[in-house]
Amino acid sequence: MDHLRRSKVVNLLKSKEIGKEVLVKGWVRTKRGNKNINFIALNDGSVIHHIQVVVEVANFDENLLKQITTGSSIAVTGTLVESMGQGQSVEVQAKTIELYGSADPETYPLQKKGHTLEFLREIAHLRPRTNTFGAVLRIRHALSYAIHKYFNDNGFYYLHSPIITGSDAEGAGEMFRVSTLDAKNPPLTTDGEVNYDMDFFGKETNLTVSGQLEAELGALALSLVYTFGPTFRAENSNTPRHLAEFWMIEPEMAFYDIHDNMDLAEDFLKFLIQYVLDHCMDDLEFLNKMYDNELIKRLRHVVSDTFERLSYTEAIEILKASGQKFEFPVDWGSDLQAEHERYLVEKYFNRPVMLTDYPKEIKAFYMKQNDDGKTVRGLDVLFPRIGEIIGGSQREENFDQLLKRIKELDVPEGDIWWYLDTRRFGTVPHSGFGLGFERLILFVTGMSNIRDVIPFPRTPKNAEF
Ligand code: ATP
Numbered sequence: 001m002d003h004l005r006r007s008k009v010v011n012l013l014k015s016k017e018i019g020k021e022v023l024v025k026g027w028v029r030t031k032r033g034n035k036n037i038n039f040i041a042l043n044d045g046s047v048i049h050h051i052q053v054v055v056e057v058a059n060f061d062e063n064l065l066k067q068i069t070t071g072s073s074i075a076v077t078g079t080l081v082e083s084m085g086q087g088q089s090v091e092v093q094a095k096t097i098e099l100y101g102s103a104d105p106e107t108y109p110l111q112k113k114g115h116t117l118e119f120l121r122e123i124a125h126l127r128p129r130t131n132t133f134g135a136v137l138r139i140r141h142a143l144s145y146a147i148h149k150y151f152n153d154n155g156f157y158y159l160h161s162p163i164i165t166g167s168d169a170e171g172a173g174e175m176f177r178v179s180t181l182d183a184k185n186p187p188l189t190t191d192g193e194v195n196y197d198m199d200f201f202g203k204e205t206n207l208t209v210s211g212q213l214e215a216e217l218g219a220l221a222l223s224l225v226y227t228f229g230p231t232f233r234a235e236n237s238n239t240p241r242h243l244a245e246f247w248m249i250e251p252e253m254a255f256y257d258i259h260d261n262m263d264l265a266e267d268f269l270k271f272l273i274q275y276v277l278d279h280c281m282d283d284l285e286f287l288n289k290m291y292d293n294e295l296i297k298r299l300r301h302v303v304s305d306t307f308e309r310l311s312y313t314e315a316i317e318i319l320k321a322s323g324q325k326f327e328f329p330v331d332w333g334s335d336l337q338a339e340h341e342r343y344l345v346e347k348y349f350n351r352p353v354m355l356t357d358y359p360k361e362i363k364a365f366y367m368k369q370n371d372d373g374k375t376v377r378g379l380d381v382l383f384p385r386i387g388e389i390i391g392g393s394q395r396e397e398n399f400d401q402l403l404k405r406i407k408e409l410d411v412p413e414g415d416i417w418w419y420l421d422t423r424r425f426g427t428v429p430h431s432g433f434g435l436g437f438e439r440l441i442l443f444v445t446g447m448s449n450i451r452d453v454i455p456f457p458r459t460p461k462n463a464e465f
C-alpha cells in the first residue's frame, strides 16, 4: 500500500483514470447506507465537494465501521470508479480503511448540519470543517495571493511596516498599548504618571492602526510599494463591519495624483474580484446558493461597470435632492453615514462610487489641501452592501502646508519628525490608500458579518480562539 501516494479530493474529482488504485484521506462528513453497503462522504478541505467512498459492509470489520461517524478521520485505499449516484462523476470503491481518529457522535459539535453562523462563532476552532468556512477560507487565500500577484506584476514592492509603533499620530482610532511594565506596580515619574522611559522600548508604544506613514517612507525611495499586514484598533464598535484586529492592504505611490490613485483603486479591485470569479467558482456557487443568490451576478456587474467618480460636495447635493428620509441629517461638513453611502451606491448610481475632495475637518492631517482652503484630496471607495471599502488620499507633499495642518490639529510633531523629513528632503507628489481586507472578503463572499470572514475574529470581549 505504501507505494500509493495520497490524492487530494480536488484532483480525484477531476480524474479520468477510472480503474486506478487510489489513496484518499480526510474527515467524514456523512455516512449513510444499509446493512450491505455504506456511502461515506469524505472531505479533505481541498475543494468544497466531497468524494463518495463506497463500502461493502461484508468486507470490513463491523467495529471499525461503527466508529466511522461524522467528524472522524480516515484513510481509504480503493479503486476509482464511475459513479452511478447523482452529483459526482467518480467515487472510490473501498478496499482498506484506516481510522485515524473517531469523533463521538454524542459530543462532536458538528454532528448535525445547518448550524447558525452565531453558533459556529462559538466553536471557531472547529468551524473551518464546515462547507461555509472552507469556502470562505479558500477565497481568503486566493485573494491574498491575488493581491501579491497584482502588485508584483505591476512593479510594486512589498514593504513590511512595523506592527509595534512608537507614534500615535495616525489618528485612525484608539490603540492597544504594548508594554512590559508591571501593570500592578508600574514605575512612576515625579508627577505620578507611568514612566514609559522605563518601558521596553524606552517610550510609549502601541500596536499599529495603519502602515501608511511607513509606506510613504518606502514610496519616497522605491516609487511603488504596498503593505499587507494586520492592524489593530481598540475602538469599541460592535458592528458587523469592524474588527479589533483586521488586515489592511496599503499601496503608496510616488508621482501619483488623486486621479492616478483612483485609477489604481478601480483596476486593483476589479482584478481581485475577477481573480476570484476565475479561480473560486465552486466556492462562489456554494455561497451564492446558501447565502446570497445575487452574489455572482453582483461580482460580475462590478468588474464590468465603471466606478462612478464624484466629489463629496456633489454627493451632498444628490443626497439633499433625493427626498429620502435619512436617520442622520445630510450636511456639508459632516461625515457620510452608512445609510448615505448605501443610497448613493445601491439606489442612485447602482455601482461602486469613488468620492473625493472631502471637508478638511473630517479627514486626517496628511491629506493634500485643495486651493479652496476648505477641502482635501481624500478618496473613499464605496461598495454595495459594504459602504466604505477603501480610504485614501493624495498626500500633502508641501512641507509648510503639512506643518501648518499638524499644528492646527495638535498632532504630536515630535513623534513624526521622521515623516516631516520626507517633505524636507526630496519631496514629491504622492498618493495611496488602505483597503480593508475583511471588508473585501465580505463583498466577495456575500457573507454579512465580518466575524465570519477571518479565521479567529478579535472583537470586544472576544479573544478565545
Ligand atoms: P470606518 O469609517 O468604516 O470605521 P475608517 O474610516 O476608520 O473606517 P480607515 O482608517 O480609512 O477606516 O481604514 C481604511 C480601511 O480599513 C477602511 O476603508 C476599511 O475598509 C478598513 N477598516 C477600517 N476600520 C476597520 C475595522 N475596525 N475592521 C475592519 N476593517 C476596517
Ligand code: MN
Pocket: 380, 388, 390, 391, 392
Ligand atoms: Mn476611512
